[in-house]
Amino acid sequence: METLVRQQAHKIALSLNYDAEQEAVMVYGLLAIAQIGITLLIVFLLGLILGVALEGLTVCLVGSILRRSSGGAHARSVGFCTTFSIVFCLGAGLLAQWLSVPNHPLVLLSMMVIVFAASLYFIHRYVPVDSPNKPITSPAKIRRMRKGSFITLAAYGLVSACFFYFGLASAPLRSLGISLLIGLAWQTLTLTPIGAILLQKLNDLPKFARKESKP
């Protein structure tokens, strides 16, 4: 996907007489559009087939919106990232739907308390988590990112409380509430060193599989 985007951007840059920096900015934007568009579209379409379109999109959006301000561990290739995001969002959607069938308000409330308490702690401890490709060193930006993460978490808390209250009588709302918790838990995990190691190991899986299949 990245190669295709770079080729098309180069063609457009040549046609518009753009310099290398303008082309790089265009590639950066096009890559974001392609990645977001493809991931959301496939999660929605496969989600419709599996009956978890809303749950899958909820997991996807909850993680992505918090990630805007919190940062987090990164994959090494756009292909792995897109594939992993799609599989994870749909898997989490199916899990949320399965967990929402029995109506146990106490279990759900405990899950909410644990996930939100852990998120609050790890956001306070690690945010913003930057990467070598996009370092964050300015104190003003660090403050802004931390504030943004806490505001997003507070908003999730309100939405989650609504899902919990109205979900007492509705399995689909319970399912969306659990999707929110799974999305938040995953994004929180990517803030921690354990999450970074886990993502690195998952990154190496395709390489390992290729090596194993060679005679």
Next chain:
Amino acid sequence: MKKMYGLIAAISTLVAALVASSACYLFIYQPEEPASLRNE
């Protein structure tokens, strides 16, 4: 065709600027950020 390319370039530059103001890309892949967008 040039108008179409201009539109694509404008939209992608706008999205790049929006993404640059955040801590990272929305998903778990982060390409190298162009120097002109860096606000470390």
